Amino acid sequence: MMTFEELKTAVADGSIDTVLACIVDMQGRLMGKRFVGHHFVDSAYEETHCCNYLLATDLEMGTPDGYASTSWQEGYGDYIMKPDLGTIRPVPWLEGTALVLCDVLDHHHHKDVEHSPRAILKKQVARAEAMGLSPVTATELEFFLFEKSLKEIAASGYRDMAPISGYNEDYHIFQTTKEEHVMRPLRNHLYAAGIPVENTKGEAEAGQEELNIKYAEAMLTADHHTIAKHATKEIAWQQGHAASFIPKWRPDRVGSSSHVHQSMWKDGQNVFFDADKPHGMSDLMRSYVAGQIKYASDLTYFLAPYVNSYKRFQKGSFAPTKAVWSVDNRTAAFRLCGEGTKAVRIECRIGGSDLNPYLAMAALIAAGLAGVEEGLELAEPLQGDVYEMEGVTDVPHTLREATETLRNSTMLRAAMGDWVVNHYTRAAEVEQEEFDNAVTDWELARGFERA
Numbered sequence: 001m002m003t004f005e006e007l008k009t010a011v012a013d014g015s016i017d018t019v020l021a022c023i024v025d026m027q028g029r030l031m032g033k034r035f036v037g038h039h040f041v042d043s044a045y046e047e048t049h050c051c052n053y054l055l056a057t058d059l060e061m062g063t064p065d066g067y068a069s070t071s072w073q074e075g076y077g078d079y080i081m082k083p084d085l086g087t088i089r090p091v092p093w094l095e096g097t098a099l100v101l102c103d104v105l106d107h108h109h110h111k112d113v114e115h116s117p118r119a120i121l122k123k124q125v126a127r128a129e130a131m132g133l134s135p136v137t138a139t140e141l142e143f144f145l146f147e148k149s150l151k152e153i154a155a156s157g158y159r160d161m162a163p164i165s166g167y168n169e170d171y172h173i174f175q176t177t178k179e180e181h182v183m184r185p186l187r188n189h190l191y192a193a194g195i196p197v198e199n200t201k202g203e204a205e206a207g208q209e210e211l212n213i214k215y216a217e218a219m220l221t222a223d224h225h226t227i228a229k230h231a232t233k234e235i236a237w238q239q240g241h242a243a244s245f246i247p248k249w250r251p252d253r254v255g256s257s258s259h260v261h262q263s264m265w266k267d268g269q270n271v272f273f274d275a276d277k278p279h280g281m282s283d284l285m286r287s288y289v290a291g292q293i294k295y296a297s298d299l300t301y302f303l304a305p306y307v308n309s310y311k312r313f314q315k316g317s318f319a320p321t322k323a324v325w326s327v328d329n330r331t332a333a334f335r336l337c338g339e340g341t342k343a344v345r346i347e348c349r350i351g352g353s354d355l356n357p358y359l360a361m362a363a364l365i366a367a368g369l370a371g372v373e374e375g376l377e378l379a380e381p382l383q384g385d386v387y388e389m390e391g392v393t394d395v396p397h398t399l400r401e402a403t404e405t406l407r408n409s410t411m412l413r414a415a416m417g418d419w420v421v422n423h424y425t426r427a428a429e430v431e432q433e434e435f436d437n438a439v440t441d442w443e444l445a446r447g448f449e450r451a
Contacts, residue, residue, distance in 0.1 A: 001194035002088045004045065007098055010090075011037035019044075020091065020099040023081055024117045025054050026427055027305075028356030030230050032081065032102065045085065048102075049078045055104065055116055056423075059306075064430040069115060069423060079113060080105040087223060093189040093235050101223060115423040117358035118219070120416060124365040125218055127415070131372070133264040133271065135365050138215035139225045142256040142353050143232060144207045144249060145182060146242040153242050161249070163207020164241060170204040182243075183209065186235050193231075195224045205254040215261065218361050225258075225357040247304075247352035248311035255312035256353035260360060261337065262368070263345040264288065273344045279327060279381075280340040286378040289325055289334060289346050291371015292364060293378075293393075296323035296333060296350065298409035299363035300395055301402040301428055303351035307435045310398050312352055320349045323393040326381045333395055336381065350395055359424070366415035399435075403428040 002010070010016035019040040022032035031054050035044050053076050056067040063072070070076055081102035091097040104116035112119035128135050145164040146153060153161055164182075169175040176183065183200045190197045196214035203210045211232065213224050229245060236243035248255040263272045264284065274282035281289075292299075304310055313321050320333035327336045330349070338344040351360050382392070396402040406412065407425045 002090060002098060004041075004085045004088060007037075007088050008041045010098070011041050015096065016090070016098050017096040018094075018098070020097060021048055021081060021083055021102055022099060023050065023054065023079075023102050023104050024226055024356070024358060025057070026115075026117065026356065026359075026424070027059055028117070028226055028229070028354075028358070030226065037096075037098075045083055045100075047083070047105075048081045049107070050081050050104075052077050052079045052113075054079070055113065058427075058430050058434065064426075064433075066426045066429070067423065068419070069113075078107050080107045080110065089194045089227075090192065091231075092192040093185065093231060093238065099193075099227070114417060115420050117356055117362075118222075120420060121219055121222055121358040121362040121365075124362045124369070124415065127369060128264065128365060131369070132266055134266065135218040135361070136215055136263050136265050136270070137218045137221045137361055138213065138261040139221060139357055140257070140259045140261075141211040141213075141225065141228060141232070141245075142203055142258065143209055143211075143229075143243050143245045144205075144256065145179060145209055145236060146207060146244065148242060149240050150237060150242040163205075165202075165206050167206050168204060169202030169206065169208065172202045176200075176202045176209075179209070182236050182239050182241060185239075186211070186232060189235065190228055190231055193227070195228055197228075203254075203256075208254065208256065215263075218365065219358075222357040222361055245353040247306075247309050247354050251311070255314075257312065257349065258351045258353050258355050258357070258360075260348045260351055260357075260364060261345050262288075262348070262361075262364060270342055270344065272346075273342050275340075279336060280338075280344045281336070281378075284372060285344070285346070287371045287374075287376050288368035289371070290376035290378040291369065291374065292334060292346070292348065292367045293323055293325060294376060295367035295370060295409070295411050296393070297396055297402070297405040298412055299367050299406075300350060301399070301406040301424065302359040302363035303348070303355050304396075304399070304402060305356065305359075305428070306354055306431055307399050309352045309354055310396075310402075313395060313397055321395055321397070323395050324382045325378070326383060329381075329383070332382065362416070363412065366412060370411050370415065399428060399432050403432065 017037045019035045022030040025031050052070045083100045087101040104113040147162040198212045232243045272285035325334035326332035335347040
């Protein structure tokens, strides 16, 4: 990290000549401008502007209709990008570059644009703080590395893609040694950028990697996740490889997730821990987890925002299909970790590698706090193979289903506001509409001759 004064000094001595000023869009991507360093420290540090369509586009940067926030009829005006000077950091993998994250403000009244991802998480953190609690979280980033570059893979029509390794590399040191030309600079550059990377490891498929970052307050965790995901793509690209966070790139390959670990702290202590209670879970924690289980269907869209996201949810895949909790059991949607210790926490395993961490954590916190407010009782943990269990609630298995549970969620409407829920319901509809209009390779292969 850098202070603004340190940035000014670096610009003055020439070690920094470019400043990336970035917002986070609905898809969790960095969008923004590259400033000449001198101009940023002279004036742009106060504010700059962007088109308001940046929070109403799809992955292709299309401008679908149906958003109340902006449209062709409204003329696509501006938002203010307000640099959060507490987020300045060097970008060691890019020469002479620093980065600052920006909040998105309405240029009429200079208040947060409420459907911007950082504002949505900020609201839920404030809600917890009003209860005397501080959300502490961590995310795991899983992704695939491929032998070829993004350009080569795109030119091939995304066919015959070969991962960087030829076999399952879960915890495999020899295989991951072969990938250190990507993973070593990723770890070290992120650490130099002030992101507390702990480790990387091979995951449970050929070419699959996992990056782990130390837990932090929720907003900081989301910032770390977003920058790390961006860095992964850029550093892999610099080395001639493609890195992909698509959850399911081939039907016969394991998918990629992004598990979210959560606890609540007060006065520097984890208040989810109570040594005198079963599993070390405080009454607060039990109600919090009960809220997430009760409202798991409501919030699934924020953990799985695309059609492809739902291809992960398969029996025996380590991706959960049932909204239940268990103790250190990877077949459940919610896994108790650190049982009986001061590190006790709940891990949500529903989210895919394509989630937006601000939205995912905001939705999870909202559900957990609803459980606390409602005084929910937590059922006993389930044991065994959850995939085989009947009579328990399924996680939504399609984007269409998750869209409807989002649309009809009274809990999220109360926590986030109708405006936010309506905005992201429209985003979900757009994704589904685009897919419904597509003709897939599967359809052609199945019906071209035989239909």
